[in-house]
Amino acid sequence: MNDKINEMLQRSAQNANQSEKSFIRPEDEEREVIAPDGSTIKINPIYDYFSGKKPQEEKPLNGVVEKFLNWARAESIWVLGFGTGCGSIEIPPLMTPRFDAYRFGVQMRATPRQSNAFIISGYLSVKTLKRVIRSYEQMPSPKYVLALGSCTINGGMYYDSYSTINRLDKYIPVDVYIAGCMPRPEALLAGFMKLKELIKEGKAEKANEYARNFDEYKANQKKIIKDWNMPDYNW
Amino acid sequence: MKAIVQEITEKYNLQNAVFQRDNMAFVEVEKKFAIDLVTFLKDYHQFSHFVMMSCVDWIEDGQFQLLYLLHNPALKVDIGIKTYLNRTEPVMQSAHHLWKQIWTYQREIKEAFGIDFPGSPNVDENFVLEGWTEIPHMRRDFDTAAYSEKTYFPREGRFTHDPATYMREKLYPNQPVTAKKNTNE
Numbered sequence: 001m002n003d004k005i006n007e008m009l010q011r012s013a014q015n016a017n018q019s020e021k022s023f024i025r026p027e028d029e030e031r032e033v034i035a036p037d038g039s040t041i042k043i044n045p046i047y048d049y050f051s052g053k054k055p056q057e058e059k060p061l062n063g064v065v066e067k068f069l070n071w072a073r074a075e076s077i078w079v080l081g082f083g084t085g086c087g088s089i090e091i092p093p094l095m096t097p098r099f100d101a102y103r104f105g106v107q108m109r110a111t112p113r114q115s116n117a118f119i120i121s122g123y124l125s126v127k128t129l130k131r132v133i134r135s136y137e138q139m140p141s142p143k144y145v146l147a148l149g150s151c152t153i154n155g156g157m158y159y160d161s162y163s164t165i166n167r168l169d170k171y172i173p174v175d176v177y178i179a180g181c182m183p184r185p186e187a188l189l190a191g192f193m194k195l196k197e198l199i200k201e202g203k204a205e206k207a208n209e210y211a212r213n214f215d216e217y218k219a220n221q222k223k224i225i226k227d228w229n230m231p232d233y234n235w
Numbered sequence: 236m237k238a239i240v241q242e243i244t245e246k247y248n249l250q251n252a253v254f255q256r257d258n259m260a261f262v263e264v265e266k267k268f269a270i271d272l273v274t275f276l277k278d279y280h281q282f283s284h285f286v287m288m289s290c291v292d293w294i295e296d297g298q299f300q301l302l303y304l305l306h307n308p309a310l311k312v313d314i315g316i317k318t319y320l321n322r323t324e325p326v327m328q329s330a331h332h333l334w335k336q337i338w339t340y341q342r343e344i345k346e347a348f349g350i351d352f353p354g355s356p357n358v359d360e361n362f363v364l365e366g367w368t369e370i371p372h373m374r375r376d377f378d379t380a381a382y383s384e385k386t387y388f389p390r391e392g393r394f395t396h397d398p399a400t401y402m403r404e405k406l407y408p409n410q411p412v413t414a415k416k417n418t419n420e
Contacts, residue, residue: 023366127365154390160380162372163364166387224386227366 023227050231055211058141060202067202073116073142074199075105077192080115082135085122087148087182099185106192112138117195120174122182123151123164129171130225136172137234141207144199146191147174150181157181170220173206236260236312239280247272261315269318270328273303277333282307282314285333288340290348294375297322299350303330320350329355347373 030044060066083091094101095108109115112135124132136143147168150156155166168174175198178191198204210217214233222228240252240260252262264272276282282305291300299320306313320327329352330337339362341352346362349371361367370377383389403412 127363130365154393155383155387159389159393160383162369162377162379162382164387166383166389170388220388225366226368 024229028229046229046231050234052231052233054214054233055137055141055207055235057208057211060205070199070202074196077104077106077117077144077195078109078115079106079117079119080112080135080139081108081110082112082118082132083121084124084128084132085120085149085151087119087121087151090148090182090185090188091119091121093185094188099189101189101192104189104192104196112136113140115139116142117144117146119146119148119188120152120168122149123156123158124168125163126165126224127163129165129221130230133172133221133225134230134234142204143207144175144195144204145172145206146176146178146188146195148178148183148188148191150179153177153179165224171217173209173217175204175206236310239276239312239314243272243275246275258310258312259314260312261317263317263319266318266320266327269301269303269316270330270333272316273305273330274333276305276314276316280307281309284308285336286313288337288344290344290350290373292322292348292373292375293319294322299325299348301327301344301350325350327352329353329358331355347371349374 024046028045030042032040032042035041061069079091081091083089091108093099094106101107106117116139118132118136118139120132136145145168147153151158151164152168152174155161155164158164159166165171176191176195178187180187183191195204218232236258240254240262243249243262244252247264247268249262249264252260254260262272284306286304286306288304289302291302293300299322301318301320303316303318304313305316318327325348327350329341331341331352331354338356338358341355342358342360343362344350345352345355345358346364346367352358364372369382372379403410
């Protein structure tokens with residue numbers, strides 16, 4: 001009986017030590033496995049399903065072609081339905097007859113692969129930032145970020161919190177800031193109009209900026225996300 | 236209610252029982268008898284509903300205070316059991332066998348205050364934070380503003396007003412200050 005208990009205690013102590021060493025789950029660790037045909041292969045689950053390649057800059061096309069494309073992009077803003085903070089409550093009214101964001105070509109989508117605009121709605125905790133980065137990197141380029149509320153600008157009323165970030169633009173590039181606490185749906189619509197203006201002028205090139213300063217953004221992200229157990233770039 | 240408090244006072248040699256209301260009392264008990272008392276109240280006096288469990292950091296006394304709040308649905312009375320832990324050795328007997336929801340409370344207190352509850356299921360897992368490497372964030376010696384400034388790139392140009400002074404300057408600039416200063420501070 002005592003032997004069994006000792007064995008269990010030892011095992012739990014080992015597990016505790018392992019979890020201190022690395023935040024990567026045991027099933028995600030790089031290791032050798034035996035394939036069905038009997039051969040031994042190396043696997044790295046985090047990187048096997050994703051490309052390790054850095055994002056590439058996409059240069060704008062020439063003159064009138066790019067202008068036409070920008071006009072088309074400005075008229076179809078597909079927003080990722082991902083509410084990060086209290087501001088996400090301002091988004092559902094946009095899709096009602098009263099505010100009717102559809103008339104501006106704005107609509108909500110369920111997955112990052114189908115959307116090109118990301119509304120960071122309010123305060124952002126480190127835990128959510130990790131998910132935001134994953135979602136942002138999975139969105140197809142050209143992509144735009146709207147930062148909603150004062151929390152994304154300078155931390156807002158949570159500026160001294162241990163778990164929420166102060167400045168969003170240190171972690172992902174931001175196209176339009178919408179100030180307020182909270183901004184009303186009208187302000188959000190004004191933000192969309194501003195974004196459309198920027199796109200039509202060819203100034204909403206923040207996805208390229210992310211690719212250009214990729215290492216800097218990654219360093220900032222990894223500074224606060226201590227349990228980095230995902231690939232560096234998730235497209 | 237008074238009879239119950241009288242009984243446990245004699246049985247567990249309690250020091251000071253406080254009646255907040257007629258149907259609510261708080262008792263302080265030694266750490267080694269705390270879970271015994273909770274079990275006794277649950278099994279003998281039908282305090283079958285576990286309301287909540289909380290923790291307070293009395294940093295000046297070098298102690299953590301744990302509070303178990305129980306409810307008796309038949310008599311409609313509440314009782315709070317307080318116990319004190321040494322801050323340097325924050326380990327408490329687990330009560331996970333009494334109510335399952337205590338698992339979650341103990342996991343939360345482990346993360347927020349660093350109090351260990353050996354044997355409690357999943358007590359070592361992350362509760363809210365992920366990859367936290369500093370001292371537990373709800374301990375009072377953890378300076379959240381300093382941590383935020385060090386970690387999260389504060390934007391320059393942020394300033395705050397003391398509300399009382401600011402309102403006086405803006406709204407009543409010519410009025411002499413008559414209000415007494417709060418002496419409790």
